[in-house]
Amino acid sequence: MHTMKQTVRKESVRCKVCGTINTFLYLSDFSYGQRLLLLDDGQHYALADLLQDNVWDEYYKTAEEIVKQSSVTYSDERLREFVNQTFGVTCDRINDQSVAAPQRQKRCSRCDALDWEPYLTEPEKTDVMAFPVVTHEGWRQLPSGEQRKIVF
Numbered sequence: 001m002h003t004m005k006q007t008v009r010k011e012s013v014r015c016k017v018c019g020t021i022n023t024f025l026y027l028s029d030f031s032y033g034q035r036l037l038l039l040d041d042g043q044h045y046a047l048a049d050l051l052q053d054n055v056w057d058e059y060y061k062t063a064e065e066i067v068k069q070s071s072v073t074y075s076d077e078r079l080r081e082f083v084n085q086t087f088g089v090t091c092d093r094i095n096d097q098s099v100a101a102p103q104r105q106k107r108c109s110r111c112d113a114l115d116w117e118p119y120l121t122e123p124e125k126t127d128v129m130a131f132p133v134v135t136h137e138g139w140r141q142l143p144s145g146e147q148r149k150i151v152f
């Protein structure tokens with residue numbers, strides 16, 4: 001599996017249910033063209049490098065075409081958000097987990113809860129970490145009709 005190093009911000013927050021402190025990662029504002037995607041366990045991450053990864057653009061265009069053909073009114077902003085939220089469907093599984101949306105709610109490593117105290121337990125830190133880079137072998141093998149069915 002291809003991995004890539006990236007500088008991330010670490011934010012530690014306390015679980016409201018069991019009190020365990022969990023640390024979550026965010027890309028710095030300077031990591032242009034990259035997305036940090038949370039895996040299905042809500043705890044591990046993968047990286048999408050949009051400068052190398054043309055599936056993002058393809059996926060965006062497909063979503064845009066479908067929206068244009070329908071009578072639904074959509075702003076560019078909402079379309080981008082939709083693509084952000086659902087891009088994981090184009091990704092191959094990583095370590096036997098599906099790649100979820102970047103905004104997927106983060107789960108407590110101990111009790112699986114989704115509830116967090118609103119403040120950080122310590123000042124945020126930055127760190128350089130290696131992440132698996134997402135691939136799209138399965139997605140690419142699908143005929144475009146099948147891709148569309150998955151999207152909508």
Ligand SMILES: [Zn+2]
Nearest residue numbers: 015018108111
């Ligand atoms: Zn917990």
